[in-house]
Amino acid sequence: MPQPVLDSASRSATSSHRILSYVDAVREATDLEMACDPAVIVFGLDVDDPKAIQGTVRGLLEKYGPERVFGTPLSEDAMTGTAVGMALAGLRPIHVHIRMDFLMLAMNQLVNVAAKCRYMYGGQVHVPLVVRAMIGKSWGQGAQHSQGLHSFFMHVPGLKVVAPSTPYDAKGCLSAAVRDDDPVIYVEHRLLHFQSGPVPPERYQVWPGKARITAKGNDLTIVGISYMQIECLRAQRLLARIGIHAEVIDPIWLSPLDIDTIAASVEKTGRLLVVDNGWTNCGAAAEIVAQIGEKLAPLRDLRLKRMGFAPVTCPTTPALEELFYPNARTIAAQARNLVEGAETGWLPEIPEELQTTAFKGPF
Amino acid sequence: MGVCEALEPGDVVFGYYRCHALYLAKGGDLRALVAELFGKATGCTKGKGGSMHLIDARRGVMGASAIVGTTIANAVGYAYAQKYCRRPNIVACFFGDGATEEGVFAESLNFAVLKKLPILFVCENNFYAIHTHQNKRQGLPDIRARAQAFGMRAERLDGNDIFELCRCSADAVRSIRAGQGPRFLEVTTYRWREHVGPGCDYHLGYRSEAEAQPWQDADPLRRLARLIDDQHRREMENEVEQEIADAFAFAEQSEFPSATELYTDVFKEEAHAAAGA
Structure with missing residues (x-):
């Protein structure tokens, strides 16, 4: 496993x-x-x-x-x-x-x-x-x-x-x-x-105010929200195979949001991809991208991108549901496009070791 | 007023946007009320809540909502906590006839009965929601019957009869305090003036002066006043007028909140930051 x-x-x-x-x-x-x-x-x-x-x-x-x-x-x-x-x-x-x-x-x-x-x-x-x-x-x-x-x-x-x-x-x-x-x-x-x-056995708190850098890199910043953090870390591995080193950030607390950790990373990488477990329109990804734009646009060149649910109602059939959500492959593809500043048409396959097997249903 | 007469200082009330009388009846500070209406920093919410959100937590006035029916559930939750903490105090919750059409009314009554909570529901039925009569809004206008259907004792009484209201409230409160679960009072009354503001609104045509007249004739304040001898009554009136004049003077002399108040009280951290500043 x-x-x-x-x-x-x-x-x-x-x-x-x-x-x-x-x-x-x-x-x-x-x-x-x-x-x-x-x-x-x-x-x-x-x-x-x-x-x-x-x-x-x-x-x-x-x-x-x-x-x-x-x-x-x-x-x-x-x-x-x-x-x-x-x-x-x-x-x-x-x-x-x-x-x-x-x-x-x-x-x-x-x-x-x-x-x-x-x-x-x-x-x-x-x-x-x-x-x-x-x-x-x-x-x-x-x-x-x-x-x-x-x-x-x-x-x-x-x-x-x-x-x-x-x-x-x-x-x-x-x-x-x-x-x-x-x-x-x-x-x-x-x-x-x-x-x-x-998980330590004792009582401890993770307070608002500090996002976590979950992978270090200099080529672009990827922010993954909730479950999308998992897909982003998989994408980070796919990208590493072709020599793109993504910095991945888990904001953890969305409100109040630690925008400074994200901004420090984007100041270094110049490229930001925010992947949300929700729709992009007026969503968490839109807010993060907007804040980074306001903060850093006067300071340096930026490439910004949001990913999230397709702008439709979630369908049940796996054939359509698969297309509804971002996943490690589509995240990696968008990340590469962002780094290269062009549509590359690249869509990596998921290797065996990055596939999930834990959940077999039912809910 | 009649209900609050039956409550102890430690009991708690929740109201709705017409909460001024309730606030005063439960002992809320008059100066803070008037200052609030003036939008001053000395107001009961520092000028942030205004006329529809009066509160005096020390006196057990736990707030009022401008969303119809909303505080019914909050009162039920407070009553759950009272029972869970084995406190001797009860909760009284006030709302209008319109609130009984909201889903939260049915949901809250069900839970209060299920958990046998120490709460008195008081429906002030004035027959109108803004400009629409109860008969146009409710398939079964008998609110008491609907409350009974949830499994609690409910009574309907003339809210303009202050002594009957006091008697029924005291009886209900006694039973609730003894752990017998929630009780319900449907109290009929009437709104004299327009929905918002000091004027009359008969010209709108949704109700007539003839309909309002018997209610105004039965004004509980006048009825009560007639029972007091002239001299005693004049003394009381002078005392109250003085209190009111003092509250208005206090409000006028008070300062408006400073600009920094805009950002305080969002979260606890902001409150601390303001205190430290």
């Missing part, structure tokens, strides 16, 4: 040699936060069912009881409002959604209430709320189970957005999100659940 692609990148962030899955990292972070603070509670559709949210809350019901770990009625709107009310009363709720698409039912409470409370009440109250939202892919997820809508939330002052791609960051960012005194949208890609990597 091929080694998880992210191992070397994550190892630079930790000296731990204990290997954990992303799922277990999320579960461990939740467990540790609940153990040290009775204000932390977890709920959402199916949180107390036998599948335990893909295992991310397994064992917590038995350990902490049904007042702190519970499934909810199918009422995303009111349950989000309830979570806000709990947070106003001093709890630190974690509200779990097995699909990010369901957050569309909760937008009023997230955008009009959670994001606004601290400001519109003049700092009298705050909302320490974590909303875990999973993005689906493949196995027929289709139109309403596959959307990466993190940019919606990046748009709104008062909300923080994080999209960790490694087990190490999954644990550290969830702990940081729970400790944060303001609302955090915690974006998990379902395929990332199958990643493994080093």
Whole structure:
């Protein structure tokens, strides 16, 4: 079985040699936060069912009881409002959604209430709320189970957005999100659940403010968001084979965004490719490209490019779905075009060692 | 006012955009209210929330929303926390007849009953949402019946009868505090003036003066005032007028917030940065 692609990148962030899955990292972070603070509670559709949210809350019901770990009625709107009310009363709720698409039912409470409370009440109250939202892919997820809508939330002052791609960051960012005194949208890609990597056993936080350079290079900068970080690191290897050395960056926290780390890299490389797990129009990639353009265009020549979902609704058939998403091959191809400043027509094959086998379904 | 009479200082209320009376009835600071209307830094939200988002967290006034129905769920969440933390306090949540048409109303009542939460729902039914009568909006205008259908005790009463309101509220609050789960009051009342602003709006034609007259005749304030002897009443009125004059003077003398306030209170970090600056 091929080694998880992210191992070397994550190892630079930790000296731990204990290997954990992303799922277990999320579960461990939740467990540790609940153990040290009775204000932390977890709920959402199916949180107390036998599948335990893909295992991310397994064992917590038995350990902490049904007042702190519970499934909810199918009422995303009111349950989000309830979570806000709990947070106003001093709890630190974690509200779990097995699909990010369901957050569309909760937008009023997230955008009009959670994001606004601290400001519109003049700092009298705050909302320490974590909303875990999973993005689906493949196995027929289709139109309403596959959307990466993190940019919606990046748009709104008062909300923080994080999209960790490694087990190490999954644990550290969830702990940081729970400790944060303001609302955090915690974006998990379902395929990332199958990643493994080093995770220290103790409690630690990965706070907002620092993007991670996951591969060093001088020829171009590639920013990969959420699951696209995996595809970008695969693309980086494909590019290395033809002598193009990409610097790959994982922003981790999307809002607030560490634009300085990205800018420092692009100042060196002059070329930026941002690959998002969402649509490009008004998306996270558009924001990063715009900020880099504003910062660096006066200083040096730049070549900028966004990649993301095709500008259509996600289809279910693999024949079309394959074309909907960026992948290591198309990312590598666009990266080479950017470096050479011309359409090269190059589209590399994926070698055996870079193919994924971890996920076999079902969801 | 009648409901808040039954509450303890530690109890919590959530309101909606017509929240001024609720704010005062729960003990909210009058000076901070008027200063807020003036947009001054001494306002209850430093001039950032305005008339529709009054709050006085120390007095248990936990805010008000300009999105109809929104605070119902927030109140339910607060009640969950009260119960989970084994606090003795309850939550009262105020909303209008229009809010009962929002999905969040049904979802929130269901969860409150499911978890047997310490919360009193108070629907102020004034029969109009902006300019549209309840009969044009609700297939079953009996709001009490709809609340009952979720599995809680609900009553309908004349909101202009302050003593009946006090009695029903005290009874409901007692039962909620004893751990019997949520209760619901549908309280009928009437909006005298236009939806927004101090004027009359009979010229719009959606309602008549004749319809409004009986409600104005039954004004609970006048009814209450008639029960007090003249001298005592004059003393009270003078005291209140003085308090109001003081609040307006305070608001006028207060400063507008400084330009740096634009960027504070987005996140905790900004609050700290401002404090350190």
